Amino acid sequence: MAYTRLPSPDDVPDQPHKMYLASTAVAMSEMFKIIVCAYMIYSAHPLQKRSLRKLYNNLYTEIILQWRETAKLAIPASLYLVQNNLQYLALSLLDAATFQVTYQLKILTTALFSVLILNRTLRRIKWIALAILTVGIALVQLPPEANIFTFGAFNTQDSAAVPSDLDDDPHGSLAKRAPGVAPENTLSGFVTVLIACILSGLAGVYFEKILKAPPTPPPQQYTPLSQTDKESASPSPISYLDENPPPHADLVPKEDDALPPTAGIWIRNIQMSLFSFVLGVVFIVFLKDGKAVIRNGFFQYYTPLTWVVIGMQAGGGLIVALVVKYADNILKGFATSISIILSSLVSIWLFEFKVTTTFVIGSSMVIYASYLYGL
Numbered sequence: 468m469a470y471t472r473l474p475s476p477d478d479v480p481d482q483p484h485k486m487y488l489a490s491t492a493v494a495m496s497e498m499f500k501i502i503v504c505a506y507m508i509y510s511a512h513p514l515q516k517r518s519l520r521k522l523y524n525n526l527y528t529e530i531i532l533q534w535r536e537t538a539k540l541a542i543p544a545s546l547y548l549v550q551n552n553l554q555y556l557a558l559s560l561l562d563a564a565t566f567q568v569t570y571q572l573k574i575l576t577t578a579l580f581s582v583l584i585l586n587r588t589l590r591r592i593k594w595i596a597l598a599i600l601t602v603g604i605a606l607v608q609l610p611p612e613a614n615i616f617t618f619g620a621f622n623t624q625d626s627a628a629v630p631s632d633l634d635d636d637p638h639g640s641l642a643k644r645a646p647g648v649a650p651e652n653t654l655s656g657f658v659t660v661l662i663a664c665i666l667s668g669l670a671g672v673y674f675e676k677i678l679k680a681p682p683t684p685p686p687q688q689y690t691p692l693s694q695t696d697k698e699s700a701s702p703s704p705i706s707y708l709d710e711n712p713p714p715h716a717d718l719v720p721k722e723d724d725a726l727p728p729t730a731g732i733w734i735r736n737i738q739m740s741l742f743s744f745v746l747g748v749v750f751i752v753f754l755k756d757g758k759a760v761i762r763n764g765f766f767q768y769y770t771p772l773t774w775v776v777i778g779m780q781a782g783g784g785l786i787v788a789l790v791v792k793y794a795d796n797i798l799k800g801f802a803t804s805i806s807i808i809l810s811s812l813v814s815i816w817l818f819e820f821k822v823t824t825t826f827v828i829g830s831s832m833v834i835y836a837s838y839l840y841g842l
Contacts, residue, residue, distance in 0.1 A: 603832025
């Protein structure tokens, strides 16, 4: 992601850096999720019973008829939307080293909200393990050329500031900043990352609470009553004793069209991505970048690598949902940390990654923290 936000060799000197709009990238990531989840719901039915009609009925029932359940996802969708955009903004305000280190605070904010919202009890030893994990993964992701100085700020020898918006730096002065000079907007970057960490923890825990809640029974299916049934049936607020079915009753899936139990997580992801996409397009794309979209188009300065980043963001979001569903957000943090170490080790062979002292120390801390948390 950070690589796609850096100035390109093709940029014209003394001209603003041509960057794709982060707001449109986030919106397209949500659309990717919707498409993938719809296919997963379609595939959840037995092969011989799959049809677009069943898919439509499932989506209509779960999203429209059960609108109260859908509305619950508006909160985490809004939080994730803001958090994703703050990530892109922070990458433009800070160098990669500082961003990677400070963003690991989301591990602690997630644990805090797990206690506050899910009423989990974490022993002191688990809090210590989480603190060690936070420091360890920060050291693992610290670039070899980074130097730690006063109050934990980071300065990379080859770092270059990237303006967050084309109009913020019309002369490209930040892009031409001398090597080794810290960005002037570092404080804004720290605040941006801190807010992103808080929103990440809150959204993740709230989403976990919704995912693990008991499934809501589908709307009652209408079946016309015979005359004998009408005479023997007792009046009930939810009984239909006339020949007129309730509105849209013909669209409620029959038992054969019922949503497979394994598809519930995909419905939840569609519900949340719908909110994220609509809110993102209306309030982020057009209100924040509306002029740029009208001037240069929605997909301005997109490259194949941009689409790769969008796909990775979408896939990562769906994988996170699976982990949260069958484990929890805290364990997700440990799994992510270990995966970073493994990918770095693979990079030794693929990309000639050099193992540094900080990487060894950080990896040891992550492994020890994982052991300590399991005690």
